[in-house]
Amino acid sequence: MDNNDPSIVIDPKRSGYDPSRALTEPPIVRALLIGTALSFLGLFLLVPLLQVFVAALAKGVRFYIDSIGEPNALAAIRLTLLAAFFSVVLNTLFGLASAWAIAKFEFPGKNLLITLIDLPFTVSPVVSGLIYVLLFGLQGLMGPWLRDHDLQVIFAVPGIVLATTFVTFPFVSRELIPLMQEQGPEEEEAGMVLGANGWQIFWRVTLPNIKWGLLYGVILCNARAMGEFGAVSVVSGHIRGQTNTLPLHVEILYNEYNFTAAFAAASILAFLAILTLVAKTLVGDRVGREKRVLPSVLESEAV
Amino acid sequence: MRLRSVGVLPGFGLTMGFTLAYLGLIVLFPLAALVLKTTALTWAEFWRTVTEPRVVASYQLTFGAAFLAALLNSFFGAVVAWVLIRYEFPGKKLVDALVDLPFALPTAVAGITLTALYAPNGWIGSQLEAFGIKAAYTPLGIVIALTFIGLPFVVRTLQPVMESLDPEMEKAAVSLGADRWYTVTRVVLPALLPAWITGFSLAFARAVGEYGSVVFIAGNMPMKTEITPLLIITKLEQYDYAGATAIAVVMLTVSFTLLLGINWLQARAGRHRQH
Numbered sequence: 001m002d003n004n005d006p007s008i009v010i011d012p013k014r015s016g017y018d019p020s021r022a023l024t025e026p027p028i029v030r031a032l033l034i035g036t037a038l039s040f041l042g043l044f045l046l047v048p049l050l051q052v053f054v055a056a057l058a059k060g061v062r063f064y065i066d067s068i069g070e071p072n073a074l075a076a077i078r079l080t081l082l083a084a085f086f087s088v089v090l091n092t093l094f095g096l097a098s099a100w101a102i103a104k105f106e107f108p109g110k111n112l113l114i115t116l117i118d119l120p121f122t123v124s125p126v127v128s129g130l131i132y133v134l135l136f137g138l139q140g141l142m143g144p145w146l147r148d149h150d151l152q153v154i155f156a157v158p159g160i161v162l163a164t165t166f167v168t169f170p171f172v173s174r175e176l177i178p179l180m181q182e183q184g185p186e187e188e189e190a191g192m193v194l195g196a197n198g199w200q201i202f203w204r205v206t207l208p209n210i211k212w213g214l215l216y217g218v219i220l221c222n223a224r225a226m227g228e229f230g231a232v233s234v235v236s237g238h239i240r241g242q243t244n245t246l247p248l249h250v251e252i253l254y255n256e257y258n259f260t261a262a263f264a265a266a267s268i269l270a271f272l273a274i275l276t277l278v279a280k281t282l283v284g285d286r287v288g289r290e291k292r293v294l295p296s297v298l299e300s301e302a303v
Numbered sequence: 304m305r306l307r308s309v310g311v312l313p314g315f316g317l318t319m320g321f322t323l324a325y326l327g328l329i330v331l332f333p334l335a336a337l338v339l340k341t342t343a344l345t346w347a348e349f350w351r352t353v354t355e356p357r358v359v360a361s362y363q364l365t366f367g368a369a370f371l372a373a374l375l376n377s378f379f380g381a382v383v384a385w386v387l388i389r390y391e392f393p394g395k396k397l398v399d400a401l402v403d404l405p406f407a408l409p410t411a412v413a414g415i416t417l418t419a420l421y422a423p424n425g426w427i428g429s430q431l432e433a434f435g436i437k438a439a440y441t442p443l444g445i446v447i448a449l450t451f452i453g454l455p456f457v458v459r460t461l462q463p464v465m466e467s468l469d470p471e472m473e474k475a476a477v478s479l480g481a482d483r484w485y486t487v488t489r490v491v492l493p494a495l496l497p498a499w500i501t502g503f504s505l506a507f508a509r510a511v512g513e514y515g516s517v518v519f520i521a522g523n524m525p526m527k528t529e530i531t532p533l534l535i536i537t538k539l540e541q542y543d544y545a546g547a548t549a550i551a552v553v554m555l556t557v558s559f560t561l562l563l564g565i566n567w568l569q570a571r572a573g574r575h576r577q578h
Contacts (some may be wrong), residue, residue, distance in 0.1 A: 124512025227409025
């Protein structure tokens with residue numbers, strides 16, 4: 001938006017106002033605001049990010065590589081990838097299904113359904129883990145039944161996958177719903193008129209239209225899934241080499257005062273975060289909606 | 304006006320069925336289990352658990368620190384958003400991308416990093432020490448961690464609204480003789496207010512439930528620096544499931560109320576924009 005638009009109706013000489021000056025802040029104020037913004041972001045974002053990598057390399061490259069190559073660290077990386085994979089696949093399927101139902105059809109209670117999909121965003125991560133303990137833990141509702149059938153969910157991998165899935169539940173869905181609502185059902189209806197069946201319409205018409213939005217949602221979902229800490233911490237049981245994800249591995253090392261190794265593991269996560277930001281920016285440009293990183297309640301009613 | 308006919312396209316039954324089943328299994332059924340578990344307590348027991356002095360101290364800390372952090376973010380977030388939308392400067396795109404770092408960086412990483420930074424021997428902590436300020440292991444440290452994780456909310460809520468501000472409004476104000484200060488305070492800021500409050504509420508809601516970034520820097524002293532989510536975990540580790548559940552229900556009630564409030568605000572703001 002150009003604030004120095006010359007088409008303005010006032011003649012500066014006559015009115016005594018210079019509109020270009022009145023439409024933006026004086027240079028000194030601009031410099032002050034830019035300075036404030038950059039100092040704030042530098043102090044709160046850039047310095048911590050630097051700290052991660054400096055602390056990770058505090059004992060040299062050799063120690064860094066050893067910390068990451070250690071069997072428990074590798075097991076944690078594997079489990080993190082596994083949990084992220086399952087929750088991304090499940091939530092992507094859900095995202096596609098819910099967006100199709102909500103965006104292409106009219107039905108009563110639609111707003112309620114969207115609000116319910118948002119629920120996991122507002123639940124504290126700790127509570128997100130707790131609900132599965134209450135359901136599947138030994139003292140939980142289904143605890144005795146699971147024990148009789150020799151199944152373990154809590155303090156085991158399924159619990160970690162479930163907690164991660166809950167926490168990342170709305171990401172893909174809330175990305176796709178507004179996008180598909182905006183596009184409307186006309187193109188799909190045209191496909192139908194031309195004789196395509198449901199799957200053909202989805203693969204040939206819908207998917208090409210939403211692919212960047214879908215990818216955007218998957219990137220956000222994946223980032224949150226790999227980094228989730230609170231919810232996973234409650235259900236994991238912290239068994240080394242078995243139920244420790246990478247963030248939990250970081251915590252254990254840190255609590256053992258093994259700071260450099262903790263930061264080495266943390267640096268992998270920080271590196272993934274930077275990759276996420278890059279991917280998000282690139283894909284966001286394609287979607288033309290880079291500003292909207294919040295797939296949440298923000299767009300719910302305002303459409 | 305878009306025409307939308309019910310049931311022309313195929314797949315409604317399949318997708319709706321899957322949506323409801325998945326939502327029920329992953330979200331609604333487990334949440335119902337939580338509420339069901341509370342009924343194991345009598346009302347008096349529930350009330351005693353959630354009003355214990357140690358629990359009340361944790362509410363005060365959690366909500367107080369979350370409020371302060373959201374306030375800080377409202378001020379600095381607005382400055383950041385304004386600068387990113389209205390001004391040009393080198394590296395702007397990079398700065399804009401960096402704003403999302405707290406979303407992308409796992410909370411545990413943020414937690415240990417901020418602790419290392421603000422500890423008495425850390426880069427920033429040692430500077431603060433010179434002024435006699437202790438940040439790590441105090442409530443101030445909690446506010447810092449919550450400010451970090453809430454940072455993107457105000458910026459990202461304000462940016463689209465600032466971008467869609469009609470420049471004609473500002474021109475009109477100028478043509479009526481307003482100076483810049485008057486235009487900003489009387490024309491621009493009121494238009495931003497609903498989004499601003501939404502951003503504040505989102506940052507606040509996120510901060511209230513936050514765990515990972517806070518536990519490391521908080522020090523976790525009962526009555527002093529113990530946040531409510533940590534108290535839930537402590538109760539769980541003592542196998543006090545009913546106690547953990549009771550506190551969780553209090554937290555859930557607060558977050559649902561916030562969610563409803565935010566939705567209501569958004570709906571109102573949406574109506575205003577249409578008129």
